[in-house]
Amino acid sequence: MSGLDVQPLTEGRNFGVRIRGITLEQTQDPAIRDEVNALFDKHGVIVFSDVEPSPRMHVALSDIFGPLKDHPSKAVARVDQDSMPGVIDMAMKPGEPGDIDVDGVTLASWLPWHFDHAYNNELNRAGVLRAIDIPPEGGRTGFVDGIDLYNALSPELREKIEDRNILYRMNVYMANYRFGAPAGYRVHSEKPSSDIVMEESRDVPRAVHPAVWTRTTGEKVLHVSPWMAEGIEGDETPEGEALLEAVSREIVELSKDLAYWHQWSPTDMLIWDNWRALHAVSGHPPKYGRRMQRTTIKGDYGLGYFEGGASNDNKIVERTY
Template sequence: MGKLDVRPLIEGRDFGVRIRGITLEQTRDPAVRDEVNDLFTRHGMIVFEDVEPSGEMHVALSDIFGPLKDHPSKAVPRVDGDAWPGVIDMATQVNEEGAMTVDGRTVISWLPWHFDHAYNNELNRAGVLRAIDIPPEGGLTGFLDGIELYERLSPELREKIEHANVLYRMNVIMENFRFGRPADYTVHSERPSADAVMEASKDVPRSVHPAVWTRETGEKVLHVSPWMAEGIEGNETPEGGALLDAVSREIFALGKELAYWHAWKPTDMLIWDNWRALHAVSGHDPRYKRRMQRTTIKGDYGLGYFEGGASNDNKILERTY
């Protein structure tokens, strides 16, 4: 098979690569799979360009990286029913509830910087995302490299947060978003599914994840999710809250310089390392619809746990983006 067309995601940066034109046949080639996995491990994100825009291709690309983690709620729409297990469908309709004003823009589907499943003791390995309905403006998905964030965080904050653990709880009520909250932030209404998500997760204990962790390759990763964060373990004081807020605000500030924002095309698919990268959504004008589909790759980095050593046999109604 032909050689892969691999280029940097951002010139001069180590975070991310682009692979153009990978085919369904190539996704089954062991040598190609090994090369793609190596690129993902080293760079933390891959944008696949000019690929077949189908559920079959979405699943085939995902399968390169490991088994899929199915969504625990059967109520969440699947693509083509059960034809492609593990592919979920996320649609925002025209003028749907959930609009907010952020930095002077009234948008829907805006999400702050976060990593997926922060509210669980286990973290999925990655997400694979594609766009079906793309608004004419906005609707971008942003990504931040935790290795770069650690290196660029102010030395004072880095020293204070280095050995801290952060508490998280499922909370999709956007009015409750606290750490790093923009000054110009007004929630006009909550998403229609928010109450059901909160009800399903009300008895789940809080999770705990390290603010900084070290990869097998030696790099330190700043891995703080401003969204879903509740405080610092053992330091739920005004001082601890101020520290977490300061780190979150610096993440937002650094994001203006370091983030990669992906403007979608129907022939794009991408994967990001959920143990390394943060992601966000820019939001878009409520007059337009947006529809995304994604798979979730199983895995865990083994550093999270539930508060107080609690175990959880409940199924959390997860909202993935």
């Protein structure tokens, strides 16, 4: 045995484990790499606590899980690509545009439940996050297991959504967020980078992903991203929209009990399974800043495609490292 300190994130739950104190040297040990990958496949989220808070540790941890892939949008800020290829930098400075009202509270950096790259035909395997600047209030990142969501979904909705495919488009204008929006949802302003992202994705066709898929281990996963969803393939009708809204609304409600919300420390890094989990950001008071860095692990589950049989040439350009 490797002697890794492994504990559940939530007692009595399979979703998520915490590994304390893994070292840079251990990330290069083949036996430890195999053990960590097995834990990831089984549990879907790993929080690495008490690790060296450095760019080299971020990249070394990410390398355990596979090659890195650049973010598909050129408008997303990058860290120095010579020293940290594939690392994106997500910073919100105090007072920047982008504030949103959620349940009567004005927040910066709030994001709804989603999976990454839903707007492409390929889905990256995972993301690895670390916090650089942590606001003293809020700023948590939430994760919910699609296996848990499928099992908890009402039987009526489960039957209706089981064999449906969902249409997605790169749409970062938060005013366009439609399905499962919280009470009192109001966008004060869009982020400055949103116009660039929308322009570069203007001619990309919509992507299609199954609402439910089955893992090789047999579990069914409810994998609907309320953010960037545009409708149900072949059923863009009032009835289809009502079904997608009902499923999205239930995801939001179920997540209140099922989600794990991570309160960040500078010595934390975290990986989540993008084929299995949804994630969200709680937001924080606009008077504070927040800065995160992320790597993306290449991979694809092989079930997505572009609407109308559009070719892979239509995808938003990506690079692998």
